[in-house]
Amino acid sequence: MDLTVLVACVAFFYMHDVSTISSVKWWIGWLKPPKYPETASFLTPAERALIVQMLKDDKQGMATHFEWKYVWHAMKDYKTYLQIGIYTGLLVPVYAIALFTPTIVRELGYSAANAQLLTIPPFFAGCLCTIATGIYSDKLNLRGPFVIGGCFVSLIGYIVLISQSTPGVSYFGAILAAVGVYPTIAVDLAWAGSMAGGDICKGVTLAMVIGIGNLGGVCSSFIYLSAPRFFAGHGTIIGFLTLSITLSAFSMWDYNRLNKRNQAICERDGIDEKHREDFKDVGNDSPLFRFTL
Numbered sequence: 001m002d003l004t005v006l007v008a009c010v011a012f013f014y015m016h017d018v019s020t021i022s023s024v025k026w027w028i029g030w031l032k033p034p035k036y037p038e039t040a041s042f043l044t045p046a047e048r049a050l051i052v053q054m055l056k057d058d059k060q061g062m063a064t065h066f067e068w069k070y071v072w073h074a075m076k077d078y079k080t081y082l083q084i085g086i087y088t089g090l091l092v093p094v095y096a097i098a099l100f101t102p103t104i105v106r107e108l109g110y111s112a113a114n115a116q117l118l119t120i121p122p123f124f125a126g127c128l129c130t131i132a133t134g135i136y137s138d139k140l141n142l143r144g145p146f147v148i149g150g151c152f153v154s155l156i157g158y159i160v161l162i163s164q165s166t167p168g169v170s171y172f173g174a175i176l177a178a179v180g181v182y183p184t185i186a187v188d189l190a191w192a193g194s195m196a197g198g199d200i201c202k203g204v205t206l207a208m209v210i211g212i213g214n215l216g217g218v219c220s221s222f223i224y225l226s227a228p229r230f231f232a233g234h235g236t237i238i239g240f241l242t243l244s245i246t247l248s249a250f251s252m253w254d255y256n257r258l259n260k261r262n263q264a265i266c267e268r269d270g271i272d273e274k275h276r277e278d279f280k281d282v283g284n285d286s287p288l289f290r291f292t293l
Helices: 002-011 018-028 044-059 068-076 077-107 112-117 120-140 144-161 167-194 199-213 215-221 231-269 273-279
Strands: none
Touching: 044 273, 068 112, 068 199, 077 112, 077 120, 077 144, 077 167, 077 199, 077 215, 077 231, 120 144, 144 167, 144 199, 167 199, 199 215, 215 231
């Protein structure tokens, strides 16, 4: 933990982030000149231009300065709590995999050292799927379908785990559980950030989603008690995955509804890109704001 804090403090002064550096440069400017994406020496001119455009598109013309009204807007937005529910439902199974996998490997008959080594493949497979899912999610600009799809794969894995007593089959179920749920974490955090308008709203929304959602790890620690089948634990996880699937499906429907409403308002009132400045302080209530499905 101490090393993590040290690395984080040092990394802060090497960030190439316009909004973050601009908001705090009044106190770090005398320590080190702020770095901007436009001047990042490790990027090619084409890469710099792409990143600057991506940051501009991500803001959707929303405000980037701090005001308390943006904090309250994020805290009172029901969509923030939808994302908290989705994230919590994902984190409980994520933390749980590390709790029951060693038991399955021991049931396979391996020694303690080899048993620890055989807990690696589910996590490695989950890592590869996380990278692939992130790439395709960005290319298609879709979040919800990848969250729901990953939950269904993981759900199959947990159904295998709760219904089978053969260690080999259970090990396969653990791999399915990992490759399904691990990719959903990064995708869901990107989704949570995209539904908030403005830098402060995004920051508060993500802080609430991550801070409250991480309590799922506490839950998973108390449900895996009866080895080796863990009926209560696997059953609880199935419930949480179902919760995430349900809330994700509802969010997709709701975001699509809001996008259609905003489009209709723009067409009715003749609102276009030239009017972004008029709505920069209202966050995702702006008729020009578009939610990612």
